[in-house]
Amino acid sequence: MSEKPSHIVIIGAGHAGGTAAALLRQYDFQGPITLIGEEPIPPYQRPPLSKAWLKGEADADSLALKPLEFYAENGIDFRPNVQVTAIDRQAKGLTLSDGGSLSYDIAILATGARPIRLPIPGADLDGVLELRTAADAEALKAALGPGKTVAVVGGGYIGLEAAASARSLGANVIILEREARILARVACETLSTFFQTYHEARGVQFELGASATGFAGKDGKVTSVILADGRTLACDLVLVGVGVAPNEELAKAAGLECARGVVVNLDARTSDPSIFAIGDVAQRPMPIYENRMFRMESVPNALEQAKQAACAITGRPAPAGETPWQWSDQYDLKLQIAGYPFDADQILVRGDPTSNKFAIFHLKGDQLQSVEAINSPPEFMMGRQLIGNRKPVNASRLADTSISMKEVAA
Amino acid sequence: MAKITYIEHNGAEHVLDVKTGLTVMEGAVKNNVPGIDADCGGACACATCHVYVDDAWLAKTGDKSAMEESMLDFAENVEPNSRLACQIKMTDALDGLVVRLPESQH
Numbered sequence: 001m002s003e004k005p006s007h008i009v010i011i012g013a014g015h016a017g018g019t020a021a022a023l024l025r026q027y028d029f030q031g032p033i034t035l036i037g038e039e040p041i042p043p044y045q046r047p048p049l050s051k052a053w054l055k056g057e058a059d060a061d062s063l064a065l066k067p068l069e070f071y072a073e074n075g076i077d078f079r080p081n082v083q084v085t086a087i088d089r090q091a092k093g094l095t096l097s098d099g100g101s102l103s104y105d106i107a108i109l110a111t112g113a114r115p116i117r118l119p120i121p122g123a124d125l126d127g128v129l130e131l132r133t134a135a136d137a138e139a140l141k142a143a144l145g146p147g148k149t150v151a152v153v154g155g156g157y158i159g160l161e162a163a164a165s166a167r168s169l170g171a172n173v174i175i176l177e178r179e180a181r182i183l184a185r186v187a188c189e190t191l192s193t194f195f196q197t198y199h200e201a202r203g204v205q206f207e208l209g210a211s212a213t214g215f216a217g218k219d220g221k222v223t224s225v226i227l228a229d230g231r232t233l234a235c236d237l238v239l240v241g242v243g244v245a246p247n248e249e250l251a252k253a254a255g256l257e258c259a260r261g262v263v264v265n266l267d268a269r270t271s272d273p274s275i276f277a278i279g280d281v282a283q284r285p286m287p288i289y290e291n292r293m294f295r296m297e298s299v300p301n302a303l304e305q306a307k308q309a310a311c312a313i314t315g316r317p318a319p320a321g322e323t324p325w326q327w328s329d330q331y332d333l334k335l336q337i338a339g340y341p342f343d344a345d346q347i348l349v350r351g352d353p354t355s356n357k358f359a360i361f362h363l364k365g366d367q368l369q370s371v372e373a374i375n376s377p378p379e380f381m382m383g384r385q386l387i388g389n390r391k392p393v394n395a396s397r398l399a400d401t402s403i404s405m406k407e408v409a410a
Numbered sequence: 411m412a413k414i415t416y417i418e419h420n421g422a423e424h425v426l427d428v429k430t431g432l433t434v435m436e437g438a439v440k441n442n443v444p445g446i447d448a449d450c451g452g453a454c455a456c457a458t459c460h461v462y463v464d465d466a467w468l469a470k471t472g473d474k475s476a477m478e479e480s481m482l483d484f485a486e487n488v489e490p491n492s493r494l495a496c497q498i499k500m501t502d503a504l505d506g507l508v509v510r511l512p513e514s515q516h
Contacts, residue, residue, distance in 0.1 A: 026444045045451045062432070066440050074442070300449050300456070320516075327455040334477070336455055377477060381457065381484030405484075 005031030006105035008313065009094060011084045011250070012036070016279025016302035017110030018043025018065045023310035025074045034077040034102060039133055042068050042078055047299060049137035050161035051329050054144070055168055063134065087254035089272055106274055108309055109251055109262055113244035113280040113297060118153065122215030127222035127237040131158055132244070143237045146170030151225045151235040153212050155182030157328045158241035160195060163204050164330040174205045174233055176212055176225065178242075185243075188341070190360055191372050194353050195330070202331060207233070244297060246281045259283055261295040266321075267312035268305045276312070278305035287321030288388060289342055298326040323388040325380075336377070338384035339370035348399045350379060359383065361399075366392040378405040385409065412505040416443050416461075419513045428500050434509060435459040435495035445511035452496040457481040458515040459495040460488075464508035471498045471507075487512055 008024065010017045013035050021035045021043075037043070044063040052058035061067070071078035086095040087107065094102045115130040117123060129140050140162070144150065148171045152159040155177035163173045175182065181192040196206055211228040215238060224232045246261045257263040257271040261283030268276045268284065279302040285291035300322070307319045325338040333356065341347075341362035351358030359379035362370040367390055371383030382405035386393055397408050411427040414437050418424070428437035438446040438459075447458035454477050463471055468491050474482070478497045482488055495509065 022442050026442060047451060047453070061429075062436065064440070066442065070440070070442065299451065303447070303449055322516075325456070327450060327453060329453060329455075334453075334455065377480040378484060381481065385484070 007032045007034070007103065008106045008108065009034045009036065009102055009104040010108045010110055011094070012110035012112055012247075012279070012281075013039065013043045013078065013080070014110060014112045014279060014302070015043060015046065015065065015299055016112070016306050017108065019303055019306035020108055020110065020278060020310055021071070021076050022066060022074075023306055024313065025076070027310055027314040027316055029310075029314050031105075032075065032077065034079065034104075035071065036079050036082050036084055036096070038081065038083045038097075039135070040080050041134060042066065042071060042080070044134060045299070046132070049134065050131055050158055051165055053134075053137050054141055054162065054165040056141070060134070084250060087250060087275075089254055089275070092274065104274075106276070106313060109270070109275060109277040109281060110279050110302075110306075111247035111250060111281045113246045115240065116243050116245055118212065118240055118242065120212060120214045122217060122222065122226075123240075125215050125217040125222040126220050127217070128215055128240065129237060130240050131162060140237075140239060144169050144171050148172070148236045149174065149234065151176060151233055151238045153225070153238060153240045154242040155179075155184075155206070155208075156186065156241055156243065157183070159239065160199065161328060161330055162239055162241070163199060164202075167202050167204060168331075172205075173199075173203070174207060174235065175199070176207045176210045176227070176233075178209070178211050180209050182206070182208070187337075187372060188347060188360055188362070190347070190349060190353065191335075191374075194374065198331070198333065198356070244280065246283075246295060248281055251275075251277065251281075259293070263293070264305075266291075266308065267318060268309040269312060276309040278302065278309050286324065288323055288390075289340065292342070294340075296324060298324070300325055323384050325384055332375075334375055334377075336373045336380035337371070338380060339368070339387040341370040344369050346395060348395055350399050351376065351401055361393075361395075363393065363395060366395070368393050368398075382406065382409050412500045412502060412507070414500070414504075415506075415508045416445075417508070417510045418443075418445050419511055430500045430502060432500055433496050434461065434493075434498040434500065434507070437500065438495065443511075445515070446495060447515040448496060450496075454478055454481060454494060454497060457485045457494060460485050460512050460515060461493055461495045461509040462489055462512070463491045463493050463498075464510070465491060467504070467507050467509075470503055486514065486516070 083097040214226040262277035344362035359373040373380035450456040
């Protein structure tokens with residue numbers, strides 16, 4: 001056997017890829033690591049882009065996962081502004097967009113996802129923006145300001161967070177949502193109603209059941225959104241936040257199994273044992289939901305999978321299966337969600353939504369599947385534990401705020 | 411710059427110079443100190459940057475917010491000197507701070 005240490009190439013320098021590189025060094029992997037990113041800067045946190053960054057409360061240093069020097073100091077060859085354009089799995093070689101090539105012993109796909117672009121006229125006008133990268137956030141920040149009107153297409157978390165930040169910057173906000181309610185795909189009706197009411201009270205205007213069919217502009221710059229019902233809404237800029245698509249083309253072209261994401265096992269390994277896939281691009285089994293396959297777009301998911309891959313590569317025991325969770329900050333609201341409401345047959349609300357402090361529990365029989373908590377850390381923390389340990393829950397006690405969450409779970 | 415000593419659960423010490431204004435969590439994460447996961451990146455949403463502040467420094471790190479208090483209340487192995495490292499901002503007054511890390515953040 002060859003004694004030469006393996007060369008690991010991480011394809012994609014987002015939160016998942018950057019974390020995988022750092023964990024491999026924490027776990028004493030000694031071989032060379034190459035980290036390839038298409039953006040000009042080293043891995044950074046995306047969640048603040050729609051929040052603290054937009055409001056000018058975070059700088060580039062605080063966004064960065066690690067300072068730039070970290071990579072060189074730790075023997076990680078970080079290559080910005082480069083994409084991998086092809087994987088030759090037989091030769092274990094990669095073709096790069098700068099004309100170069102690389103060989104690998106182990107590759108980790110961390111190519112993430114990209115915002116879905118609306119296939120409608122005017123989508124390429126100046127001022128029609130999306131929010132995924134630091135450069136996107138910079139463009140959005142530059143375009144926002146007091147008195148500006150931003151039309152947000154898509155009432156999902158990105159749109160709502162950006163709306164809250166835009167309001168605090170003095171901009172006018174109109175949110176256009178195709179469905180009958182905001183957050184239709186990702187939250188229950190009670191939560192949708194709560195967020196809409198909260199935003200409305202802070203001056204955000206909503207157009208529900210409204211499809212944008214085009215954007216009109218002047219001198220190449222957007223000036224209005226055209227709706228399916230014929231109305232036009234004047235605006236200074238548009239933020240499109242209608243979901244993301246996994247960047248799986250590279251994997252597909254290399255013949256790796258893909259199904260709305262690159263399919264991986266519990267070690268984050270793809271159908272090729274030398275290639276892993278982590279983060280937004282991966283379609284992965286979830287142990288706490290009977291290994292049901294799904295694709296998640298969250299930082300906790302990126303971190304967990306980076307850990308899975310790094311453990312598998314360095315021969316460490318696999319991390320214990322996690323309870324998926326995510327969060328969203330809007331105004332002074334902290335939303336924390338744990339689990340997914342699969343097969344839930346009962347929804348109960350603990351606390352009073354009008355107090356801006358409540359939690360929604362989704363139960364399947366006496367088992368907790370998911371919790372959505374607003375400004376309610378105990379409900380989130382204990383709910384997350386109950387989802388993970390599958391302990392039976394008494395629904396009437398859970399709904400009773402006079403019984404503490406610790407007592408409910410006892 | 412201010413000095414922070416992070417002591418892992420296994421006793422390994424990391425003495426680092428951290429820019430004032432950064433949090434104790436950021437100081438650990440940016441220097442790849444194992445044992446602070448910081449899943450949420452400092453949003454006080456996850457309680458995975460739990461540390462034990464050396465008693466000599468506890469008073470100087472200030473008071474916990476209600477949010478931090480109630481997140482910590484549900485973390486594992488909480489002690490009176492437990493803090494969430496993302497909620498302690500480094501100042502010159504904290505130069506020399508010593509924090510210990512729990513066995514696990516989950």
